[in-house]
Amino acid sequence: MRKNSVIMSVVFLALIGFSIIPELLHAQIPSQIPDALTVKHSRKSVRKYLDKPVSKEQLEILLRAGMAAPTAGDKRPWSFVVITDPAMLDTLSFASRGARMLSSAAAAIAVCGDKSAGFKSEVWVQDCSAASENILLAAEAIGLGAVWIGIYLNDEPTKYVKRVLGLPEEVFALNIISIGYPTGEEKPKNKWDTTRIHWEKW
Amino acid sequence: MRKNSVIMSVVFLALIGFSIIPELLHAQIPSQIPDALTVKHSRKSVRKYLDKPVSKEQLEILLRAGMAAPTAGDKRPWSFVVITDPAMLDTLSFASRGARMLSSAAAAIAVCGDKSAGFKSEVWVQDCSAASENILLAAEAIGLGAVWIGIYLNDEPTKYVKRVLGLPEEVFALNIISIGYPTGEEKPKNKWDTTRIHWEKW
Numbered sequence: 001m002r003k004n005s006v007i008m009s010v011v012f013l014a015l016i017g018f019s020i021i022p023e024l025l026h027a028q029i030p031s032q033i034p035d036a037l038t039v040k041h042s043r044k045s046v047r048k049y050l051d052k053p054v055s056k057e058q059l060e061i062l063l064r065a066g067m068a069a070p071t072a073g074d075k076r077p078w079s080f081v082v083i084t085d086p087a088m089l090d091t092l093s094f095a096s097r098g099a100r101m102l103s104s105a106a107a108a109i110a111v112c113g114d115k116s117a118g119f120k121s122e123v124w125v126q127d128c129s130a131a132s133e134n135i136l137l138a139a140e141a142i143g144l145g146a147v148w149i150g151i152y153l154n155d156e157p158t159k160y161v162k163r164v165l166g167l168p169e170e171v172f173a174l175n176i177i178s179i180g181y182p183t184g185e186e187k188p189k190n191k192w193d194t195t196r197i198h199w200e201k202w
Numbered sequence: 203m204r205k206n207s208v209i210m211s212v213v214f215l216a217l218i219g220f221s222i223i224p225e226l227l228h229a230q231i232p233s234q235i236p237d238a239l240t241v242k243h244s245r246k247s248v249r250k251y252l253d254k255p256v257s258k259e260q261l262e263i264l265l266r267a268g269m270a271a272p273t274a275g276d277k278r279p280w281s282f283v284v285i286t287d288p289a290m291l292d293t294l295s296f297a298s299r300g301a302r303m304l305s306s307a308a309a310a311i312a313v314c315g316d317k318s319a320g321f322k323s324e325v326w327v328q329d330c331s332a333a334s335e336n337i338l339l340a341a342e343a344i345g346l347g348a349v350w351i352g353i354y355l356n357d358e359p360t361k362y363v364k365r366v367l368g369l370p371e372e373v374f375a376l377n378i379i380s381i382g383y384p385t386g387e388e389k390p391k392n393k394w395d396t397t398r399i400h401w402e403k404w
Contacts (some may be wrong), residue, residue, distance in 0.1 A: 035234075036241035036343035040267045040336055062224045065242045067393045072352050076393060088402055102315045122354055126279060126376070129331030130350075133241055133271060137339070141238035148332075150274050153322055166404040174328070191278060198283045200290055202368040
């Protein structure tokens with residue numbers, strides 16, 4: 001009986017351990033999120049990642065931000081394919097020369113548009129671009145790094161991603177957002193340029 | 203001489219007054235900007251405004267946010283036409299049925315793309331959409347309300363805005379972002395929908 005209860009205790013503790021430890025390892029949501037303007041100006045394209053996983057909870061924060069974007073006529077013509085499987089990330093890294101970093105990413109989100117769900121044929125591109133920007137900003141906000149890998153408008157990558165992800169006929173990946181913990185090497189650019197501003201008229 | 207110095211003092215104080223008072227009236231940047239995730243979820247399309255001006259300083263915050271967005275190949279194929287003149291806002295309100303609120307807006311920013319400056323012919327739409335989302339979020343962050351009025355892809359509005367704003371041949375307005383102080387009536391939508399998420403594959 002004594003041996004049994006020791007075994008039971010070990011099994012019990014092991015079960016608790018296995019269920020809690022991954023959560024502790026993965027769920028690293030900062031308790032303080034920086035302010036919205038700071039995040040906009042600290043966001044940068046992050047292509048180099050630490051060898052550290054991101055959690056489902058973190059990815060859900062990004063997805064929630066994506067779905068908070070506005071869409072034309074409130075049609076929400078979007079879907080999101082979330083990839084965390086290293087083999088799948090590796091396969092996707094061959095979509096284009098600009099997609100190589102996916103092989104070392106912890107996760108990716110393909111932001112997809114449904115041509116049949118949009119308000120007009122190509123307006124989903126604008127809607128999904130706004131959602132993508134929200135995802136990039138949310139990643140920066142919670143201490144992750146991300147980069148927008150353009151897919152749509154590039155014929156071969158478009159076909160490749162459609163096939164690999166098994167997208168329906170009317171659904172296209174606008175981009176793949178590559179996600180991971182930044183190494184800290186990449187810095188934001190200052191792109192402020194007053195020559196691009198016209199007051200009242202061009 | 204005494205009379206002169208009194209006059210001089212009055213003129214001097216009036217000059218200070220005229221230069222400072224509008225700044226105090228207009229420059230209402232909150233000292234505390236809400237966090238980036240809160241702003242994403244509190245942003246809504248604001249079409250009803252208080253009769254209250256927005257300052258150049260506030261508009262510059264929005265423009266800075268816009269220019270912090272990522273662009274394909276870092277080409278930054280954007281320009282921004284900022285409109286504060288009530289007569290011009292009124293003229294622009296006739297661009298489309300969806301543009302009517304411009305007549306009561308305090309300001310507007312037409313986010314324009316230069317087809318000749320982009321990485322590929324139509325990729326400017328994605329770049330300018332990301333910039334537009336940054337502007338909408340920055341407006342929410344500093345207590346303003348804004349709405350994205352789609353122009354590009356709509357033939358008549360595209361021509362009308364091009365003519366009214368005097369845009370060069372290769373430059374197109376993706377949208378006009380209408381800006382003002384919100385009345386508080388409009389609330390954010392909860393658009394979270396797990397059926398739009400696919401894990402690993404469609």
